[in-house]
Amino acid sequence: MPESDPIIRLAGVNKWFGHFHVLKDIDLEVARGERIVIAGPSGSGKSTLIRCINRLEEHQEGTIVVDGVTLTDDVKAIEKIRREVGMVFQQFNLFPHLTVLENLLLAPHWVLGLPRAEAEERALQQLTRVHIAEQAHKYPGQISGGQQQRVAIARAMCMRPRVMLFDEPTSALDPEMVKEVLDVMIELAGGGMTMLVVTHEMGFAKSVADRVVFMDQGQIVEQAPPEEFFAHARHERSRAFLSKILG
Amino acid sequence: MTAPIPFVPLPARAPPRAASGLLAWVRRHLFGSPGNALTTLALAGLAAYALPPALRWLVGSAVWHPDYAACRALDHAGACWGFVAEKWRLILFGRYPFAEQWRPLAATAIVVAALVVTAIPACWRRWLGGVWVLALASFFVLMSGGILGLARVDTGLWGGLPLTVLLTLVGMGASIPIGILLALARRSELPLLRALATLYIELVRGVPLITVLFTASFVFPLLLPQGMRVDVLTRIALGIVLFQAAYMAEVVRGGLQALPKGQYEAAAALGLSWWRTQQKVILPQALTLVIPGFVNSLLSTFMDTSLVTVVSMYDLTGALRLALGDAQWRSFFLEGYLFIALIYFACCFAMSRYSHWLEHRLNRWTRR
Ligand SMILES: Nc1ncnc2c1ncn2[C@@H]1O[C@H](COP(=O)(O)OP(=O)(O)OP(=O)(O)O)[C@@H](O)[C@H]1O
Numbered sequence: 099m100p101e102s103d104p105i106i107r108l109a110g111v112n113k114w115f116g117h118f119h120v121l122k123d124i125d126l127e128v129a130r131g132e133r134i135v136i137a138g139p140s141g142s143g144k145s146t147l148i149r150c151i152n153r154l155e156e157h158q159e160g161t162i163v164v165d166g167v168t169l170t171d172d173v174k175a176i177e178k179i180r181r182e183v184g185m186v187f188q189q190f191n192l193f194p195h196l197t198v199l200e201n202l203l204l205a206p207h208w209v210l211g212l213p214r215a216e217a218e219e220r221a222l223q224q225l226t227r228v229h230i231a232e233q234a235h236k237y238p239g240q241i242s243g244g245q246q247q248r249v250a251i252a253r254a255m256c257m258r259p260r261v262m263l264f265d266e267p268t269s270a271l272d273p274e275m276v277k278e279v280l281d282v283m284i285e286l287a288g289g290g291m292t293m294l295v296v297t298h299e300m301g302f303a304k305s306v307a308d309r310v311v312f313m314d315q316g317q318i319v320e321q322a323p324p325e326e327f328f329a330h331a332r333h334e335r336s337r338a339f340l341s342k343i344l345g
Numbered sequence: 346m347t348a349p350i351p352f353v354p355l356p357a358r359a360p361p362r363a364a365s366g367l368l369a370w371v372r373r374h375l376f377g378s379p380g381n382a383l384t385t386l387a388l389a390g391l392a393a394y395a396l397p398p399a400l401r402w403l404v405g406s407a408v409w410h411p412d413y414a415a416c417r418a419l420d421h422a423g424a425c426w427g428f429v430a431e432k433w434r435l436i437l438f439g440r441y442p443f444a445e446q447w448r449p450l451a452a453t454a455i456v457v458a459a460l461v462v463t464a465i466p467a468c469w470r471r472w473l474g475g476v477w478v479l480a481l482a483s484f485f486v487l488m489s490g491g492i493l494g495l496a497r498v499d500t501g502l503w504g505g506l507p508l509t510v511l512l513t514l515v516g517m518g519a520s521i522p523i524g525i526l527l528a529l530a531r532r533s534e535l536p537l538l539r540a541l542a543t544l545y546i547e548l549v550r551g552v553p554l555i556t557v558l559f560t561a562s563f564v565f566p567l568l569l570p571q572g573m574r575v576d577v578l579t580r581i582a583l584g585i586v587l588f589q590a591a592y593m594a595e596v597v598r599g600g601l602q603a604l605p606k607g608q609y610e611a612a613a614a615l616g617l618s619w620w621r622t623q624q625k626v627i628l629p630q631a632l633t634l635v636i637p638g639f640v641n642s643l644l645s646t647f648m649d650t651s652l653v654t655v656v657s658m659y660d661l662t663g664a665l666r667l668a669l670g671d672a673q674w675r676s677f678f679l680e681g682y683l684f685i686a687l688i689y690f691a692c693c694f695a696m697s698r699y700s701h702w703l704e705h706r707l708n709r710w711t712r713r
């Protein structure tokens with residue numbers, strides 16, 4: 099895989115939920131190390147788009163290639179891609195019956211086959227990175243929402259993914275906890291991680307993103323570097339969205 | 346100028362009523378409201394009216410020796426525990442040969458000991474499986490004999506408490522894993538698998554246990570090829586397991602459905618395979634949720650085993666009926682039933698309390 103090739107390539111992707119055409123002719127290329135923010139009104143298909151990349155949703159037309167592996171029904175290909183792609187959800191989705199540390203150990207041990215000690219070392223390293231090592235032995239229900247989301251990021255990072263997908267990672271948080279999560283994401287970006295972030299945090303987009311992808315009604319309406327997108331959005335729909343969200 | 350208003354302190358408020366202690370407890374729980382107080386008084390009155398004669402019958406005027414004449418003379422004015430004293434070995438061990446009855450006693454004790462060990466979370470280790478292999482092996486060796494110089498005892502003669510315990514244990518032990526598989530199959534994405542599981546569960550749930558037992562006992566042997574015989578106890582146990590599994594499947598399915606979709610998605614996004622997801626993420630949560638359902642099934646299996654009397658097996662209830670077959674003692678059935686009711690109650694109460702405790706303990710993670 100030459101380093102210059104895009105790490106993610108979507109070409110002519112279409113998806114329907116029943117009769118509802120949720121993704122329409124999506125073409126998108128993501129370079130290695132690129133930080134992309136996906137914005138758009140509610141229901142525009144942002145979540146569906148990134149969920150297609152790790153096959154939480156199945157697309158019906160077009161091709162999706164992740165790090166040289168084409169997504170098909172082949173379970174092996176899906177598992178390979180899921181090992182390379184980490185995901186962070188709006189609702190954290192930590193496993194409540196496992197401690198923070200066990201949440202982090204699970205996949206490295208059972209998916210990558212790392213011995214427990216090595217998996218544990220990796221887990222503690224990631225927990226330190228999100229500034230939460232002291233909570234390792236608590237259950238998710240015993241820590242705050244912001245802490246839970248940071249654990250969720252650490253859990254995904256334990257697989258040493260090449261791409262991280264974020265689906266509105268701060269939308270379920272109390273306002274005072276948003277910053278601690280965004281800070282962790284900014285640190286990740288600084289480390290060169292390829293990131294696709296669905297978010298309404300336009301401050302984050304301005305300071306971190308290389309490109310903003312604006313979606314509406316299942317289409318990518320426009321994509322541009324943040325300075326350009328926020329200052330002179332070309333499309334009427336983008337401008338309407340921006341005026342609403344920036345007030 | 347008006348005279349200064351003299352300072353008059355307000356009278357001190359009464360101290361709050363004691364919030365703890367026996368008196369406070371009684372006040373809050375027994376006399377908390379007019380309705381409560383009325384109920385308390387009514388029940389106390391009923392107890393005062395009914396308890397003394399009941400105690401007199403149960404204890405005061407009761408006959409404790411296996412003395413038939415004394416029991417007759419009493420004419421039911423007191424309990425005749427003499428019947429139980431005379432027949433307890435028949436009630437507890439059924440038709441098992443009298444001289445060999447230490448064997449079912451030892452066998453049951455071993456299995457109950459294994460159960461107690463299993464109930465202690467600190468013992469939930471790999472070796473527990475070994476404990477059960479040993480316990481069940483010694484149970485069967487002791488019960489059926491034929492080796493180690495023990496006389497052979499046909500399974501048709503097994504009865505009483507050991508039979509009840511065995512059927513309950515096997516019924517639960519085997520139906521839980523089968524039920525889990527059925528529940529997973531019923532929620533599978535493979536249409537054929539899903540259809541088969543659904544069909545099985547709905548069919549079995551539409552049939553009473555007694556029919557299953559009849560089929561296992563009388564119809565099933567007819568279907569076997571000529572010359573092949575399956576032991577009656579095995580057939581009955583199999584029938585109970587297959588019956589119970591359908592109910593277990595529905596209990597487990599309830600737990601599976603209660604889990605949010607996000608748990609599956611998070612596991613999938615981490616690359617966990619389907620089996621690992623079930624094993625490490627889904628089932629531990631779902632099974633904890635349905636402990637009350639499991640215990641419900643456990644208790645009903647424990648008592649449903651008494652249905653095996655219809656196919657000539659004598660569990661605890663059946664063995665009592667054997668004991669009542671003695672014309673002399675027949676009129677003292679009430680004492681007999683009270684005796685086995687006490688055994689059933691003690692077992693069920695213990696299981697129920699244990700499940701409460703276990704549920705609480707396993708749910709630590711939901712408490713903040
Ligand atoms: N499983 C599903 N079945 C049917 N329709 C769905 C399903 N999931 C999503 N949709 C619909 O598809 C459309 C796009 O959903 P999606 O979640 O991708 O939007 P979104 O841009 O992420 O919106 P939001 O900002 O509200 O999260 C919505 O209209 C939604 O109702």
Ligand SMILES: [Mg+2]
Nearest residue numbers: 144145146266
């Ligand atoms: Mg969304």
